[in-house]
Each structure stands twice: as structure tokens, then as C-alpha cells.
Amino acid sequence: MSSIKLKAKADGDTVEVKALMTHPMETGQRKDKKTGELVPAHFISEIVVTAGDKTVMTANWGASVSKNPYLAFNYAGKAGDKVKLTWKDNKGETDSAETDAA
Amino acid sequence: PRMVLADGSAFDAKTLDDTLKAMAITPEESGDVKIKAPEIAENGAVVPVTVTGPEGTTELSILVENNPNPLAATFILGEGAKPEASTRIKMGKTSNVIALAKVGDKTLSAKQEVKVTIGGCGG
Amino acid sequence: DASKEGNKTDTKAPSNPYELPAFGNVSLLHYTDCHAQLLPIYFREPNVNIGIGSMKNQVPHLVGEHFLKKYGIEPGTMDAHAFTYIDFAEAAKKYGKVGGFAHLKTLVDQIRAQRPGSLLLDGGDTWQGSWTSLKTNAQDMVDAQLALGVDVMTPHWEMTFGADRVKEIIEKDFAGKLDFVAQNVISTDFEEPVFDPYVIKEINGVPVAIVGQAFPYTPVANPRHLVPDWSFGIRDDRMQEMVDEARGKGAQVVIVLSHNGMDVDLKMASKVTGIDAIMGGHTHDGVFQPVVVENAGGKTLVTNAGSNGKFLGVLDLDVKDGKIADYRYKLLPVFSNLLEADKGMTDLITKIREPYSKELAEELAVCDDTLYRRGNFNGTFDQLICNALMEGLDAPLAFSPGFRWGTSVLPGQPITFEHVADQTAITYGTVTRNEMSGEMIKTILEDVADNLFNPDPYYQQGGDMVRVGGLKFSFDPTAEMGKRVSDMELDGKPLDAAKNYPVAGWASVQEEVPENKQIWEVVADYLRDKKTIGKVELNTPKLKNADGNEGMA
Ligand SMILES: [Mn+2]
Ligand SMILES: [Mn+2]
Structure with missing residues (x-):
């Protein structure tokens, strides 16, 4: 299962994109309660959202975005647009999700 | 992504001044930039923030003045994107949250205080 | 014109303090912060309620003599006792207890009889504050609200019974009977509205919108884990959207039923346009007359109706050609000795209290x-x-x-x-x-x-x-x-x-x-x-x- 919940809601000529991603978003400054050692930084550093062949949003993030991060924005589009979100984290892991704007 | 990559270290900078230096910008305060954030955070680990720029905005950023690394997020608006973005950020303590909007060769800014409180009590 | 400043009530006590001539064509009755007090009680108003900055020496930050002076209330009168702490113990012996749902019911029925179509608004903090509400998981108050004839409510302490209980009451007990409105509560995941933001009711042919505003800092002041999936906040931009939307749907009067607290309501009234009145609670201020707040779109009345079932606010509006031409407001103290107890409500309260009466006494x-x-x-x-x-x-x-x-x-x-x-x-x-x-x-x-x-x-x-x-x-x-x-x-x-x-x-x-x-x-x-x-x-x-x-x- 993808770690991303993605919604794309079309209202006239605007599409509202909302996404929730499952990710620890570790800052690298938090100590593990049991071992007392620093938990290494692990966070989503880049998100790209495309609608069809257009890139509608690129987000660059640091580690102070919250755990299980949220992203929302609107773009000029329409119902039926193929909306795809891809994230990459600082460890090189990646995931993506796709939905049709409705 | 010019705003961030002016100097790749912007996300690592530890003060607001250093962050702005790394981004190579001198923001001007402007009523055209809006921040939507709670006055008092319900949970410092999850503070919802929406930033809005004027027409012509190409990039938006969110900074938290008192965080260990002030720069939290930059949004590069693509084709047809409206000049508004929302996310949620961590805040260790009460701080100004700063929104930046890149419009042409200018960077406009706005700020709002978000209080992180211990909680309890009530009417 | 609705915005005319001045004292819109007669402060001299009439022979019957509950003789309140009907006025206009749209009436709203409001009580708030009763904190589950079903029976008459004593309640002393504060002698320390400091306002600082722009709030200094302004309503509601006036106590004792300063309060009396502001509204021209004679010392030693029933109103002086109801609205201030002055000589509390002696005056309380003289005038007796206040509130109680059986007495409130009589008053509500009497006021409504003269005001056909009027609405009864409950500003929240209703389900919490007594042993029976805690023990019955707020069922006592839910039953009492329905028996009282509440039309619309908004919450604060209600939330401390947990999100599931709140939803259960809305879906089972309140369905089709009582509108639970709160424009400022959204889900923590996708930020979708959790409750109806407002309801539009027709009063004597006039569409009236009641917009709900829950206590914005519920998850800060009370345990967040009780409502983990809901986010609150002031959200005055959404308030503006909801007011505009309700107007767009034909509402000629827009009332905000608020649990913001008086100072927050006053600021909101100065920023959001198109609200005729904010009827507020939470800070428990018994405010004698509405404060008239100017904003870019006109003027907004702001009221606050005290606590513990001690007061009933009555706002009468004269709506002509889709606009408020004039208004009257009275915050009636509920003196239980002066109001006969309603029989049905008395029976309900007796039944509710029966299992606990011994330990309570x-x-x-x-x-x-x-x-x-x-x-x-x-x-x-x-x-x-x-x-x-x-x-x-x-x-x-x-x-x-x-x-x-x-x-x-x-x-x-x-x-x-x-x-x-x-x-x-x-x-x-x-x-x-x-x-x-x-x-x-x-x-x-x-x-x-x-x-x-x-x-x-x-x-x-x-x-x-x-x-x-x-x-x-x-x-x-x-x-x-x-x-x-x-x-x-x-x-x-x-x-x-x-x-x-x-x-x-x-x-x-x-x-x-x-x-x-x-x-x-x-x-x-x-x-x-x-x-x-x-x-x-x-x-x-x-x-x-x-x-x-x-x-x-
Ligand atoms: Mn209260
Ligand atoms: Mn309250």
C-alpha cells in the first residue's frame, strides 16, 4: 500500500490537491527514549506534483515539517486530470500516488 | 528552485539572518502576503500553516524564527498553480512564523506569532 | 437603525421584573455556560476581572460599583445583586437562589408565548459542571435541553465527554430537534468541516442564520486526546465565508452563537462584516447591554449572558425590508423565587437526581x-x-x-x-x-x-x-x-x-x-x-x- 493519501477535487476550472504522507520526518535532533542516542535525520526533502504532463508544484522541505506531512494547494485544471504526487526523502527513498481529479 | 538553491545550505542555517543570507534575499514586509496559522497552537508538533502570495508569485516559503533550522518549506509554483500552499510544521516554542513570496525579483514577507503553550484551565 | 447607541432597556425594576413587552418580529433567547446546573443555586459575580491594554476599564472588565455606574443601576436593587458581587451574602439571602431549569423553563415559555417563532439558543458549557452530568455522561443535560426547547447550540466543555459521545448525542438525541453548529471545527487529517457551520431558520417569514462558533482553544485548555481528530481555532476567515454564504442564501439576519469569550467576540466583531449580533459565552460575563462594535460593513452587537443558568438574554429585532430597523435587548436574571417551577421539568430533574440524591446531600x-x-x-x-x-x-x-x-x-x-x-x-x-x-x-x-x-x-x-x-x-x-x-x-x-x-x-x-x-x-x-x-x-x-x-x- 502506498504511504500517500491523495485527493484531487475539481470545482469548475480549479483543482484542489490535498495529500497526507506517512513518514517519520525525523529532525536528527531527537534522542531515542530507550537508547538515549540521536535518531538520524530522515525526512521528505522534495515533492513533485504533476497534472498530466504539467508540473504544477515542487516543494522543497526541511525536517521541521510535521510527522506524516500534509500538503495542499490549488491549480488551474479540470475534472479528469491525472494528478500524481511523488516524494523523495533524504535517504533516497521514494513513493508516489496517482488519482483522477473528480 | 532559485530561492532555496541560491545556497544549498538554507535548510541547515540556524538563524533567520543566516537563512535569508543563504537564500540570498532581502524580504520586504507586505500586506499582499498572508499567513493563516493558529494564534495558539493546539499541538506544537503539528501546526497548520497556509501561506498566500499576490498574483505573480512564483515561490512561497515558510520560516519559523525560533526553530533550530528556521526554513521549513519552499513551494515552487508550477504551471497554473494558485499562489497559495498549506502544510503543517513543528514548533518547539512560541515563535514568529514568516511567509515569503517571490514575485519577480522581489521577495515579499509577512509574519504572525504562533504561541506554543502548556495548556490547561478554561472558562 | 439597529446601530443606534444607547440604553435599550428600562433599568427601573417594574412591578413584575419579567414583564418584557414584545418588540419587533424576530426574537432570539439565549442562555450560556449553565454548567449543568439543573437546580437553583447561588452564584457570586467576581470582584476582580481586570482588563489591560485597550480592554482596560471597558465592558466586560468592570466590576462592582464601576459596573453599576456604567449602566446607571441603583445600588441595593435586584439588578445590582444579579450583576455584581456587592453585599453578596446579605443580598443572596434577600433575593434567594438563581437559575434552575424548571424556573428557566417557565421564563422561556412565558417570553416565547409573547414572541411566536422565537428561537432558543444555547451557547455551550451545558453538559459539564455537576455530579449528575458526569455520572450520566451528560444524558441529564441533553434531556433537559430538549425539554427546555433549545433550538440551536454550540460547544466547549461538551467535548470533554469525548468525540464519540458528542457524535452519538448529535446523531441520536438531537437529530431533527436541535441543531449543533460550529463553523470553526475541522478534521485534523484533510481539514474538512466536522459540524454544520450554520443553520437558517425562518422566523415570521424572515430567514435568520445562526452560525456556530465553538470554543477555539478547546484542545489547548482541555485534553486534546479527547478530540484527537478535530481541530478548532478562531478561523475568522471561514466565519466571513460562512456569513457571506448564509447571506447569499437569503438570510436577512445573521447571528453568531459564540463560545469565543467576550474579548475575542469584540475583536471578531471588528474584523468580520455582515454579522448582526454575536451572542457570546465562555468568559461568563453578565453583560447588561450589548456592546456596539463598528466594522467595515456596519455595526455588530456583542452580548454575553453570564453563567450557571443565572441569566436569559432576550434580543428582539425589528426587521423591515430585509434589514434590522431597531432592536431591544434585556439580560434577565433568573430569580427562582419569582418564577414558578415548571412541573414537567421538575419531574424530569427529580428523576435524574434520584439515584444520586443521597450522596449529593x-x-x-x-x-x-x-x-x-x-x-x-x-x-x-x-x-x-x-x-x-x-x-x-x-x-x-x-x-x-x-x-x-x-x-x-x-x-x-x-x-x-x-x-x-x-x-x-x-x-x-x-x-x-x-x-x-x-x-x-x-x-x-x-x-x-x-x-x-x-x-x-x-x-x-x-x-x-x-x-x-x-x-x-x-x-x-x-x-x-x-x-x-x-x-x-x-x-x-x-x-x-x-x-x-x-x-x-x-x-x-x-x-x-x-x-x-x-x-x-x-x-x-x-x-x-x-x-x-x-x-x-x-x-x-x-x-x-x-x-x-x-x-x-
Ligand atoms: Mn463556561
Ligand atoms: Mn467555556
Whole structure:
């Protein structure tokens, strides 16, 4: 299962994109309660959202975005647009999700 | 992504001044930039923030003045994107949250205080 | 014109204080913050309710003589007793108890009979505050609201029964009968609305929108884990959208039923346009006349209707050609001796209380002073709670939250278990004993102080200052955050920032609290043990920069 919940809601000529991603978003400054050692930084550093062949949003993030991060924005589009979100984290892991704007 | 990559270290900078230096910008305060954030955070680990720029905005950023690394997020608006973005950020303590909007060769800014409180009590 | 300033009520007591001639064609009845008080009670208004900055010496931050002077109320009258603390004990003996749902029901029915089509609005903090509401999981109050004929409500303490219970009541008990509205509550995941933001009701052919505004800081002031999937906040941009939307759908009158607290309502009224009146609660201010607030779109009336079932607000509007031409407002004190108890409501209350009547009636102790809670820094009942905590948990220091609900007890009147429950009945009443550094203690006091005295009302939470047992300190309400509290002393010695002190408390908002007694057990044990309490020595801070403040008497 993808770690991303993605919604794309079309209202006239605007599409509202909302996404929730499952990710620890570790800052690298938090100590593990049991071992007392620093938990290494692990966070989503880049998100790209495309609608069809257009890139509608690129987000660059640091580690102070919250755990299980949220992203929302609107773009000029329409119902039926193929909306795809891809994230990459600082460890090189990646995931993506796709939905049709409705 | 010019705003961030002016100097790749912007996300690592530890003060607001250093962050702005790394981004190579001198923001001007402007009523055209809006921040939507709670006055008092319900949970410092999850503070919802929406930033809005004027027409012509190409990039938006969110900074938290008192965080260990002030720069939290930059949004590069693509084709047809409206000049508004929302996310949620961590805040260790009460701080100004700063929104930046890149419009042409200018960077406009706005700020709002978000209080992180211990909680309890009530009417 | 609706915005005409001035006193829109006759302050001279008529022969029948409840004779209120009908006016106009749209009427809204409003009560708020009854805190589950089904029976008549005593309730003393505060003598300390300080306003700072632009709120200094402004409504609702006027107490005692200053309040009487502002509204031209004669001292010694029934209104003077209802709206101020002056000569409380003697006047309370003279005029008797206030509130009670059976008496409120009679009054509501009488007012509504003259105002066909009128709506009854409940501003929240209805389900919490008594032993029966705690024990019945708020079912008593839900049944009483329906029997009273409430049309619309908005929440605050309701949420402390947990999200599932709130949803259950809305879906089962309230369905088709009572509209539960709150525009400012959204889901924490995708930020979708959780409740109906408003409802449009037709009154005598006039479409009237009632927009709900829940207490914005519910997950901060109360445990967040009880409503983990809901986010609150002031959200005045959404308020503006909802007002515009309701107008777009034909609403000729827009009323906000608010649990913001008066100062927040006043600021909201200055920013959001298109609201005719904000009928508010939460800060428990009995506001004699609406405050008229100007904004870019016109004027908005702001009212606040006190607490504990003591008042019923009646707003009459004369709506002509889709606009408010004139209005009348009266905040009626509910004196139970002057209003016959409604039979049906009396029967319902008797049935609700029957299983608990014995434990509620237990007489624990007698005190020489009036026991009350309201006041920015302390109240005599809270002092007893602090004393009970310090003694019961063997701690030199105690914190008790600055709650504004809680009934009053007259000197010599037996303190019953019900009185104790009236101050303590909450769903997270476990007592705590924590080691805190002097620095931490200072941080907590400063934090709460800023929630009360921040110069921007949007950063306030609307409670009173945490009550402090044992610790002496000075307090400057006008100072900035971090600088209000000074000269902290315990047992004659300065508080050491680095040293740890045991601190007793209750009502922790944390999810994990070590198992311990409930606060009402600790207080009841203390009172049973003492039996007689002479004078209550009130521990309040030494105030700085408060001279001339009309929020103090
Ligand atoms: Mn209340
Ligand atoms: Mn309240």
C-alpha cells in the first residue's frame, strides 16, 4: 500500500490537491527514549506534483515539517486530470500516488 | 528552485539572518502576503500553516524564527498553480512564523506569532 | 437603525421584573455556560476581572460599583445583586437562589408565548459542571435541553465527554430537534468541516442564520486526546465565508452563537462584516447591554449572558425590508423565587437526581465565609481546593485550574458533596503530585498569565489565572510575557529556580496520568475532616500596575 493519501477535487476550472504522507520526518535532533542516542535525520526533502504532463508544484522541505506531512494547494485544471504526487526523502527513498481529479 | 538553491545550505542555517543570507534575499514586509496559522497552537508538533502570495508569485516559503533550522518549506509554483500552499510544521516554542513570496525579483514577507503553550484551565 | 447607541432597556425594576413587552418580529433567547446546573443555586459575580491594554476599564472588565455606574443601576436593587458581587451574602439571602431549569423553563415559555417563532439558543458549557452530568455522561443535560426547547447550540466543555459521545448525542438525541453548529471545527487529517457551520431558520417569514462558533482553544485548555481528530481555532476567515454564504442564501439576519469569550467576540466583531449580533459565552460575563462594535460593513452587537443558568438574554429585532430597523435587548436574571417551577421539568430533574440524591446531600462542613470561585486570581472555594490538595497530597504547593464555573455557598450554609462536585466534576479529575523546579513553576505561571492577559484577545484562552496554594508572588498584569510574575516565595524563602518542589494539582490535560484519587474525593475528605472552617485566608498575588483599574474592587 502506498504511504500517500491523495485527493484531487475539481470545482469548475480549479483543482484542489490535498495529500497526507506517512513518514517519520525525523529532525536528527531527537534522542531515542530507550537508547538515549540521536535518531538520524530522515525526512521528505522534495515533492513533485504533476497534472498530466504539467508540473504544477515542487516543494522543497526541511525536517521541521510535521510527522506524516500534509500538503495542499490549488491549480488551474479540470475534472479528469491525472494528478500524481511523488516524494523523495533524504535517504533516497521514494513513493508516489496517482488519482483522477473528480 | 532559485530561492532555496541560491545556497544549498538554507535548510541547515540556524538563524533567520543566516537563512535569508543563504537564500540570498532581502524580504520586504507586505500586506499582499498572508499567513493563516493558529494564534495558539493546539499541538506544537503539528501546526497548520497556509501561506498566500499576490498574483505573480512564483515561490512561497515558510520560516519559523525560533526553530533550530528556521526554513521549513519552499513551494515552487508550477504551471497554473494558485499562489497559495498549506502544510503543517513543528514548533518547539512560541515563535514568529514568516511567509515569503517571490514575485519577480522581489521577495515579499509577512509574519504572525504562533504561541506554543502548556495548556490547561478554561472558562 | 439597529446601530443606534444607547440604553435599550428600562433599568427601573417594574412591578413584575419579567414583564418584557414584545418588540419587533424576530426574537432570539439565549442562555450560556449553565454548567449543568439543573437546580437553583447561588452564584457570586467576581470582584476582580481586570482588563489591560485597550480592554482596560471597558465592558466586560468592570466590576462592582464601576459596573453599576456604567449602566446607571441603583445600588441595593435586584439588578445590582444579579450583576455584581456587592453585599453578596446579605443580598443572596434577600433575593434567594438563581437559575434552575424548571424556573428557566417557565421564563422561556412565558417570553416565547409573547414572541411566536422565537428561537432558543444555547451557547455551550451545558453538559459539564455537576455530579449528575458526569455520572450520566451528560444524558441529564441533553434531556433537559430538549425539554427546555433549545433550538440551536454550540460547544466547549461538551467535548470533554469525548468525540464519540458528542457524535452519538448529535446523531441520536438531537437529530431533527436541535441543531449543533460550529463553523470553526475541522478534521485534523484533510481539514474538512466536522459540524454544520450554520443553520437558517425562518422566523415570521424572515430567514435568520445562526452560525456556530465553538470554543477555539478547546484542545489547548482541555485534553486534546479527547478530540484527537478535530481541530478548532478562531478561523475568522471561514466565519466571513460562512456569513457571506448564509447571506447569499437569503438570510436577512445573521447571528453568531459564540463560545469565543467576550474579548475575542469584540475583536471578531471588528474584523468580520455582515454579522448582526454575536451572542457570546465562555468568559461568563453578565453583560447588561450589548456592546456596539463598528466594522467595515456596519455595526455588530456583542452580548454575553453570564453563567450557571443565572441569566436569559432576550434580543428582539425589528426587521423591515430585509434589514434590522431597531432592536431591544434585556439580560434577565433568573430569580427562582419569582418564577414558578415548571412541573414537567421538575419531574424530569427529580428523576435524574434520584439515584444520586443521597450522596449529593451529604453535609461535609460549614464555613464562616462565602465560598465562591470567580475572580482573576483566586476564590474562596478554590482556596479550599488548594488547601485540600496540599494537605491530602502532602505538598507545600498546589495548582488548581482557573475554571470560571462552580456555584457559591453562603456563610453558614452546609457545604454538601454536591457543592464540591459543582467545582470539580470533570472527566479528567485525577489528582497529581509532581516534582517541579522553581524555574518550571515560574514558566507555568507565566504561560497561564499570558493566556489571560495577552494584549491581543486572539491569544487569550478566557479562563482565570491558575490558583496557587502555598506560593507567594507579585504579579503585574500589564507586563509582557515572562515578566508578569516576580518575588516568588515559599515559607518565607525565595523560590529556588534550580530546586525541585512537590506540587499537587488536578485536571491534567496529559493523556497518561498516574493512578490516583479524584479531586472531589480529596476535597470531600478534607472538608469531612475539618467540619468547621472559620475564615478562608485567600492567597492572591501582590498586584502591580493595577491601581485605578475598574476591573477591581
Ligand atoms: Mn463556561
Ligand atoms: Mn467555556
